[in-house]
Amino acid sequence: MPGNLKDIENITVRAGGRGSSADQPSGERDFEVRDRIVDRIREIAGKDSIKRIQPVQHQGDHQEQDISFDIGDDSYTATIRYNNALTEGWVTALRKYPKIC
Numbered sequence: 001m002p003g004n005l006k007d008i009e010n011i012t013v014r015a016g017g018r019g020s021s022a023d024q025p026s027g028e029r030d031f032e033v034r035d036r037i038v039d040r041i042r043e044i045a046g047k048d049s050i051k052r053i054q055p056v057q058h059q060g061d062h063q064e065q066d067i068s069f070d071i072g073d074d075s076y077t078a079t080i081r082y083n084n085a086l087t088e089g090w091v092t093a094l095r096k097y098p099k100i101c
Helices: 002-009 032-045
Strands: 012-014 050-053 063-071 072-082 089-099
Touching: 002 032, 002 072, 002 089, 012 032, 032 063, 032 072, 032 089, 050 089
Parallel strands: none
Antiparallel strands: 012 089, 050 063, 063 072, 072 089
């Protein structure tokens, strides 16, 4: 399992070279990077491992999101940091939480 956690800690995703954000209607945000990070966590931790995906929170110069998932009997939360354009994202913190009965 420790190898799996190291793989999750090292997740970094950049959006492909698509159209500019000016082509995107206002009010819509592109979540390609977020979706790719979630898919990568599912690949590493297991298909049904993700338990909760918090909404993306604006933090001024960046955006953050927490994703909670299980590996085996242990629960973890990964904090994902995005640039404001949501074109890059990476795991900044990985915390273990005890199971609540």
